[in-house]
Amino acid sequence: MNIAGLVGLALAHFIVGLTAAQGGCSNVVTRRDIMTLSPQEWSQMTSVLQRMQNDGWFTYFADIHNREFNNIHGNDNFFPWHRRFLRDFEEVGQRYDPNFAVPYWDELRDSRDPAGSPVLSNYRLGGNGFGRCIRDGLQQGWAMAFPSPHCLVRSYDRGGQMQPWYSPEFIFSVMQRYNDMHGFRENIEFTLHGSVHLGVGGDMATLYSSNDFIFFLHHANLDRLWDQWQSWGHQWTMDGRNNAGSSIGLGSGLPHYGDPIGSTMQLGVNRMCFRYAGTWSRRRAGNSLALVSTPPMSNGADSAEAELEKLPLPILQKWFPALVSGSHGAAPVGAAAGTNNTRSTSGSVRHVGHFLVYPAPLTEAWVSMHRFDRRKVAKTMEEAREFVDVLNRAGYKSPY
Incomplete structure (x- = not known):
């Protein structure tokens, strides 16, 4: 598509979008885990995306x-901007099907x-396309026009496989340890965000x-995690700095867009006419790993x-402070019995799972492309590996 075509789309989109913003939410759609869509629902979605x-x-x-x-990227516009961008994409899809909603990929589960x-x-x-055109799936045979004509390319970072991503437990820890947008954003952008891309x-x-439509699934999941973090006492938390x-x-x-950041902070109002499946009805469960990733x-x-709650108290205090303090609705560990949080060996049934594995670090090219602070990235990578070492030495095994 040429520049004139893009300008024409932009102008028409602006006029329709202005009307939508002024009208508020007449239809709140539900974003669901992509793996819960029925074959018929997936067929309807692929039809919209093809159009x-x-x-x-x-x-x-x-x-x-x-x-x-x-x-x-690399600044605190990251979460609100991508929420607005995904909603923009979703609104376009709803011109073809009023019930269109961007699904999410629960990447932590995988x-x-x-x-x-x-x-x-x-x-x-x-x-995988092994550095060439993808050979199957939704976008097989698509001719992408930007930045120049090409097929959609994928190239897994370990040849036919991918390096591991960040575990549900690590992201659960990040969401408890950072109460400011700047800290939360950095520790998601430097980890899960980059490893999936x-x-x-x-x-x-x-x-x-x-x-790649995977982009929208990925960022819908990141947005879902932000929504969960917001519900744990950070609904209106917005601090930090922009790229300048x-x-x-x-x-x-x-x-x-020019929209105020505040207009993106709450789902179901203003232009944010969507919600995530399974979260609203379970919010009273408080700070729960089940809300971060479906097991x-x-x-x-x-x-x-x-099993996390059985970890020694110093480990919990450092990595899972909400489980110790009882914040966000969680019951404080050992509050009733006055336990010292050491592991029980009195015949309790242990969940059979896996030791944690090191997640893939960011590449130098990725760090440069985003203009990240290399020292901060290195510190975050070191912390992620320390997390794996600490929990493995303590005998924790993950069901994921």
């Missing part, structure tokens, strides 16, 4: 993400073996990564939390 591709919308969004790249995820099977998103590779490892180093807050305008087996997250 969006045919009409040039994937080019439109890839162009926006490419132009705004430095304004929306973190041990990402390439083996059913999300990457032929009947969903398709798999790099693991999939190809278009996903470029400035125009939104060519200036302080930003709820009244600051989002790059490209691969029945009660897996409950078993994991029970």
